[in-house]
Amino acid sequence: MTAVTTDLSTTPVRQLLHGRFGWFFAGRTIDMFGSSMTTVALSLAVLQASGQATDLGIVLAANVVPMLALLLVGGVLADRMSRRSLLIAANTVSAAAIGGVAVLLLTDRYHLPAITVLSLVAGAASAFASPALRGIVPELVADTDLQRANALLASSGHAVRIIAPTAAGLLTATAGGGWALVVDAGSYLLAAVLFLRLPATSRMAAAAPAMGRELLAGWRIFRSLRWVVLASVSFAVINAVNVGPWNVLGPMLVSADGGPLGWGAVLSVRAAGLLLMSIVAVRLVLRRPLRTGRLFGVLPALPLLALGFTGEPWIVAAAAFTGGLGFTISAITWDTALQTRVPREALSRVSAFDDLFSFIAIPLSQLATGPLAAALGAGRLALLCGVTYLIAALLPLLSRETRQG
Numbered sequence: 489m490t491a492v493t494t495d496l497s498t499t500p501v502r503q504l505l506h507g508r509f510g511w512f513f514a515g516r517t518i519d520m521f522g523s524s525m526t527t528v529a530l531s532l533a534v535l536q537a538s539g540q541a542t543d544l545g546i547v548l549a550a551n552v553v554p555m556l557a558l559l560l561v562g563g564v565l566a567d568r569m570s571r572r573s574l575l576i577a578a579n580t581v582s583a584a585a586i587g588g589v590a591v592l593l594l595t596d597r598y599h600l601p602a603i604t605v606l607s608l609v610a611g612a613a614s615a616f617a618s619p620a621l622r623g624i625v626p627e628l629v630a631d632t633d634l635q636r637a638n639a640l641l642a643s644s645g646h647a648v649r650i651i652a653p654t655a656a657g658l659l660t661a662t663a664g665g666g667w668a669l670v671v672d673a674g675s676y677l678l679a680a681v682l683f684l685r686l687p688a689t690s691r692m693a694a695a696a697p698a699m700g701r702e703l704l705a706g707w708r709i710f711r712s713l714r715w716v717v718l719a720s721v722s723f724a725v726i727n728a729v730n731v732g733p734w735n736v737l738g739p740m741l742v743s744a745d746g747g748p749l750g751w752g753a754v755l756s757v758r759a760a761g762l763l764l765m766s767i768v769a770v771r772l773v774l775r776r777p778l779r780t781g782r783l784f785g786v787l788p789a790l791p792l793l794a795l796g797f798t799g800e801p802w803i804v805a806a807a808a809f810t811g812g813l814g815f816t817i818s819a820i821t822w823d824t825a826l827q828t829r830v831p832r833e834a835l836s837r838v839s840a841f842d843d844l845f846s847f848i849a850i851p852l853s854q855l856a857t858g859p860l861a862a863a864l865g866a867g868r869l870a871l872l873c874g875v876t877y878l879i880a881a882l883l884p885l886l887s888r889e890t891r892q893g
Contacts, residue, residue: 533665787814
């Protein structure tokens with residue numbers, strides 16, 4: 489059995505939030521506020537301006553595709569140069585791109601090609617920010633404080649994801665989509681200013697290897713870490729059977745019994761589970777965090793299984809709350825494991841490969857859910873996806889490093 493205790497020996501939370509990690513925590517929280525607003529504000533603003541669902545699909549795809557395409561390049565750069573500088577540059581570019589969209593909308597100059605290009609730029613910036621965000625945390629706190637730091641970041645992230653979409657919706661409804669994007673751009677710019685307070689570091693060698701060679705070296709390190717590879721494959725399968733089915737089948741099955749309000753309640757209860765566990769995790773010490781995280785990682789299969797058995801909102805909500813608890817522990821322990829077990833000089837590249845494998849199946853999942861539900865039935869497909877999720881979540885335990893970690 490895995491022991492779980494409260495920690496009294498590591499840095500107190502109040503002290504941890506002072507100094508350089510405190511500046512990063514504030515910047516990261518505001519950065520996540522902007523990221524969480526972007527999809528909602530951009531979607532509502534484009535629909536408000538054009539009224540065309542096709543336009544919206546083009547703009548949203550333009551935001552995702554460059555992120556996937558450039559993620560590995562971002563990982564190389566985050567290992568090669570100052571992660572602080574990369575975060576400042578990425579947030580500044582995001583602010584400029586989202587601000588550009590806002591200007592087009594506020595001046596009544598809606599132009600789909602221009603907005604698509606700006607969405608591409610914002611998506612590309614996120615590809616460079618993501619590996620740097622995970623890689624910089626070990627530079628700011630001691631190894632013994634990493635789990636606590638990741639739990640604090642998770643807490644603020646979950647809280648922001650509850651508030652930001654609502655704020656984007658209210659701003660769009662009252663002031664208009666353009667002004668919602670102005671606030672969104674401002675949050676990116678403020679995050680960049682806060683990141684300026686982080687200590688300046690540089691790892692650029694005098695004769696840095698070619699990017700292709702560094703990428704290949706990162707791949708070799710990633711491939712040599714069997715426990716990371718197994719987990720990445722696990723995450724790829726999990727996202728394939730979860731993202732599309734949950735977002736498509738969830739509202740379909742729950743709304744059939746509880747209406748739109750029922751699905752909204754399910755999402756709110758799940759968010760409460762995510763936030764609660766991230767707060768609790770700040771005080772927990774796990775003797776075998778890697779193994780514990782993978783075991784807790786089976787719990788997010790419960791909402792899909794609940795959808796498969798019944799669309800009753802209260803049952804799905806209870807499963808979603810429990811799944812939210814498990815997802816949070818799984819995510820926090822995974823970030824901490826990467827930050828403590830992967831060589832620091834290759835952390836961002838390994839994280840980028842992990843993210844790429846984890847996310848690459850998401851577009852296919854979203855496209856395939858509708859046709860599969862029509863062929864198999866929505867409930868049966870949800871049940872099948874839940875069982876597959878359960879099996880995939882246990883896959884990392886085939887590695888001895890994971891079982892003993």
